[in-house]
Amino acid sequence: MQCAGCHGDTYGVFSDVPTQLLNVARIPGLRFVEPFDPQGSYLWHKLAGTHREVGGTGGRMPQGGPFLTEAELDLMELWILQGAAPLDEFVD
Template identity: 45%
Template sequence: MNLSAGVAYANIMCVQANERPGMMRVRPLQPDSSYLVHKIQGTQTTVGGSGGQMPLGLTPLSGQQISLIRAWITEGAKNN
């Protein structure tokens, strides 16, 4: 997946997750239905996903960082 500036947003918004067909990477307004949230929380297997927690090979995000991402999605996941 290309997360370079200028294309990252289009590659995560309302795009089906490769590891979990039928679930969007980011579903605006619905953090619990967004595979990205499950990957950063380490709960991807509870929704039928696979793989390791993100960021892979690095320290997991803090609760505060995850809350910010959840809030962004809850507020519509705007490209701003």
């Protein structure tokens, strides 16, 4: 995707980010990534541009675009639906 350019230094080894993001609350009642539930995942809303509808702030990610394509959003949704496993375990 297009995350590592901004988030790589913040989170260290970028391939470990999904594990670090699980169960990290960002807004009341909504976790950053809720395994098996894209609509319950703030990350999904930030990428889809629906974050303000669920009480989020800021802009859509990636900041300044280009935003994810429908195919990339579908892949992110599938990853969350399959349990948000670490990227090296993800099978499409």
